[in-house]
Amino acid sequence: AQSVTQLGSHVSVSEGALVLLRCNYSSSVPPYLFWYVQYPNQGLQLLLKYTSAATLVKGINGFEAEFKKSETSFHLTKPSAHMSDAAEYFCAVSDGRSARQLTFGSGTQLTVLP
Amino acid sequence: DSGVTQTPKHLITATGQRVTLRCSPRSGDLSVYWYQQSLDQGLQFLIQYYNGEERAKGNILERFSAQQFPDLHSELNLSSLELGDSALYFCASSVREGGYGYTFGSGTRLTVV
Numbered sequence: 001a002q003s004v005t006q007l008g009s010h011v012s013v014s015e016g017a018l019v020l021l022r023c024n025y026s027s028s029v030p031p032y033l034f035w036y037v038q039y040p041n042q043g044l045q046l047l048l049k050y051t052s053a054a055t056l057v058k059g060i061n062g063f064e065a066e067f068k069k070s071e072t073s074f075h076l077t078k079p080s081a082h083m084s085d086a087a088e089y090f091c092a093v094s095d096g097r098s099a100r101q102l103t104f105g106s107g108t109q110l111t112v113l114p
Numbered sequence: 115d116s117g118v119t120q121t122p123k124h125l126i127t128a129t130g131q132r133v134t135l136r137c138s139p140r141s142g143d144l145s146v147y148w149y150q151q152s153l154d155q156g157l158q159f160l161i162q163y164y165n166g167e168e169r170a171k172g173n174i175l176e177r178f179s180a181q182q183f184p185d186l187h188s189e190l191n192l193s194s195l196e197l198g199d200s201a202l203y204f205c206a207s208s209v210r211e212g213g214y215g216y217t218f219g220s221g222t223r224l225t226v227v
Contacts, residue, residue, distance in 0.1 A: 034215055043116060043204055043218035051214065090157065100147075100170035100211055104157035 002027045002093045006105035014113045019063075019078040021108045023091030026072065032094040033074040034102065035065055039087045047089075050074060061085070086112045117141065118219035120205050126225045132193040135222045137205030139186055145169075145208045146188040147216055148180055152201035163188055164211050195226045 007022040025031060032051050036044040048059025055067040065076045074091060088109050092102040117140035127133055139146050148160040159172035163182035174180075177195075182188045192199060202223050206216035 036218075041220075043118070043220040044206075045116070045218070046215040049215045095170075098211055100162050101159045101172055102216075103159070106156050 002031065002095060002103040004091050004093050004103055004105035006089075006091055006108050008108055009106065010109045010111065012111040012113055013081045015083055016080050019076070019081045019085065019110065021076040021089050021091075021110065023065075023074045023076065023105060024072055025074060025091070025093045027093055027096075029096040031096075033065075033067060034092040034094070035059065035063070035074075035076050036090045036092060036104075037087045038090065038107075044090065047076070081110075081112045083112050083114065086110055116217050116219060118143075118205060118207050118217050120203075120219035120222050122222060123220070124223050124225075126227060127195060129195055129197060129226055131195050131226075132191065133195065133224065135190040135192070135203050135205075135224070137188045137190070137207075137219060139188070139205075139207030140217055143207035143209050143217070144186065145211050146182055146186070147206040147208075148174075148188070148190050149204040149206065150201045151204060151221070157204075160190070162211075169211060192224070197226050200224055200226045 003026045005024045034049045035047040048057045050067045058064045063078045088107045091105040095101040119138040121136045145164045147162045151157045160174040162170040180190045202221045204221045206218040
């Protein structure tokens with residue numbers, strides 16, 4: 001069984017500051033890991049994914065995440081926050097390599113302060 | 115526009131009723147996934163179809179059913195609706211079965227009154 005824990009349901013940063021959203025996972029099989037972003041009244045958009053290639057994964061909009069097996073973590077970072085980054089972010093883990101089913105974390109609402 | 119089309123966008127119905135949610139996947143995608151997003155339970159996987167066949171089942175109630183048609187669109191049927199079924203229902207699609215992330219539609223917001 002898989003599970004995902006996102007630490008911090010709300011995170012606030014100043015514009016231009018580092019964004020760090022935390023995700024820890026539990027999986028009985030080698031996982032695929034994903035970060036999705038959800039803007040108000042919209043569906044989820046894939047930011048980036050880890051599928052067992054490079055452990056540092058670069059995504060869209062300047063985001064990246066590092067897979068650390070020893071820490072079972074997949075934290076999302078962005079060096080400099082923009083106002084447009086304000087949204088809800090979800091970390092997800094697959095049910096193994098088939099990834100038919102994703103288990104999502106409870107989400108982190110990111111607020112960017114001017 | 116993600117290319118995944120869900121209709122209707124909003125639905126208000128009474129308890130005990132039955133509704134059908136429709137999803138058209140991105141062109142070329144063979145796999146369809148349904149998820150429920152509610153305030154108390156977050157995002158929950160319901161069911162997945164690949165080229166018309168059911169491939170994975172999650173926390174889907176017996177009152178709920180789904181199918182994928184030959185033209186690859188999918189329908190999620192919710193019956194004997196309860197207040198607790200009020201949620202956002204998302205459809206997602208992918209070319210093959212998972213592995214590389216899905217493309218989500220913008221969802222159907224169901225309100226049961």
